[in-house]
Amino acid sequence: MLIADLNGSRIDADMARRSGAYRCPVCKDEVILRRGRKVVAHFAHRPRASCIARTGETRAHLEAKRVLLDALRARGLQVEAEYATTEVAEDRRADIMVWSPSSKTPVAIELQHSRINVPDLEKRAQSFVRSGIAQLWVPFLDPGILDAADQIAPDILKVDRYPIQLHVLWMYGMVGEDGLWMYQPRARAFWRATLTDHMLMSKEALWYEMGAVKRYRQGGTRRSRRFRTLYLQGPWPADALRLNLFHRSADSSEWFNWPEGRLATFVPVAETECEENRDYYQSTKSRDAPSESRR
Ligand SMILES: [Zn+2]
Structure with a gap:
C-alpha cells in the first residue's frame, strides 16, 4: 500500500x-x-x-497507483490513493479517488491488475453509484500481449487473438463506444482499447458419415468464443490524459449487468478542445446521445 x-x-x-x-x-x-x-x-x-x-497488491499495481497519483497531484487536483469510502462495501478502497474541481464529483479510478469475478465487479459498481461516485475501470494489459501485436498505424496496434477475460468484457461494456482504457505496466502508460469479434474461417467440407450418409458443410466465417481482436491506440503517459465525466444508462446482456450512473474516462490532452476548463473538463454526455459533442 x-x-x-x-x-x-x-x-x-x-x-x-x-x-x-x-x-x-x-x-x-x-x-x-x-x-x-x-x-x-x-x-x-x-x-x-x-x-x-x-490482496492484489503487486509491484505493478503499486506502480500504477503511484503514476496516476503523481500525475493528478501535479495538476493541482484533489486526489488520494487507497481512499476508503464508508459506503463502499467490504474494504476495497478506491485505488485512486480524485475530485472534479468544478462539480466536486468524486471519481474512483480502479486499476484492475488481477482477475475479478463479474458479480463482485457489479456489486462494487453498484456501490459506487449509490455513493454518488463516478467510476473509471482500468484493466491491465497482460505481459507479453503486445509482443504478438501488429502495428497497423503509427499509433495503433492490433492483437488479432486476444483471449477473452470476462472482467475485461464487463469493463468494455461499461464504458461503451468511447473505448476502454488499459494500463501497460512495462511502459507505465495507458492505451485506448477497442474490441471486435474475432472471426474464424471454416473451410467447405464434404464427408460421409457412418460410411454412407453424405454430409456437406458450407465454408464461411463464425465468431470465436475464446478470442476477440483487440485494437490499441496509444500509448499515453498519465500526464497526457485528462478526465471526462459522462452518464450511462443501465443495460444488461446474457452474462452482464451494468448499472446506470456516472462514469469517467480519460481523454488525451491533444483531443481536448475545451478552452475554458483545460485541466479537467466535463460534459453531461449521455450514452443515449452519442452524437452530442464533448464540451
Ligand atoms: Zn492491513
Whole structure:
C-alpha cells in the first residue's frame, strides 16, 4: 500500500521516514516502510498478516497507483490513493479517488491488475453509484500481449487473438463506444482499447458419415468464443490524459449487468478542445446521445 496511518493521519510512503509507527488503515496492524531501487516506496504487512488490503497488491499495481497519483497531484487536483469510502462495501478502497474541481464529483479510478469475478465487479459498481461516485475501470494489459501485436498505424496496434477475460468484457461494456482504457505496466502508460469479434474461417467440407450418409458443410466465417481482436491506440503517459465525466444508462446482456450512473474516462490532452476548463473538463454526455459533442 502507498498510504499508511501515522498517529491518526494518512501518510504517503514517498514522504515517510524510515522509522515510524505506521499502521495499516484497514486492519490497524503495524506495517513496514519498504523502499528500493526497483520498487516504489510502499508499506508492507508482516509476512503472515491476513489483511484484505494485501490482496492484489503487486509491484505493478503499486506502480500504477503511484503514476496516476503523481500525475493528478501535479495538476493541482484533489486526489488520494487507497481512499476508503464508508459506503463502499467490504474494504476495497478506491485505488485512486480524485475530485472534479468544478462539480466536486468524486471519481474512483480502479486499476484492475488481477482477475475479478463479474458479480463482485457489479456489486462494487453498484456501490459506487449509490455513493454518488463516478467510476473509471482500468484493466491491465497482460505481459507479453503486445509482443504478438501488429502495428497497423503509427499509433495503433492490433492483437488479432486476444483471449477473452470476462472482467475485461464487463469493463468494455461499461464504458461503451468511447473505448476502454488499459494500463501497460512495462511502459507505465495507458492505451485506448477497442474490441471486435474475432472471426474464424471454416473451410467447405464434404464427408460421409457412418460410411454412407453424405454430409456437406458450407465454408464461411463464425465468431470465436475464446478470442476477440483487440485494437490499441496509444500509448499515453498519465500526464497526457485528462478526465471526462459522462452518464450511462443501465443495460444488461446474457452474462452482464451494468448499472446506470456516472462514469469517467480519460481523454488525451491533444483531443481536448475545451478552452475554458483545460485541466479537467466535463460534459453531461449521455450514452443515449452519442452524437452530442464533448464540451
Ligand atoms: Zn492491513
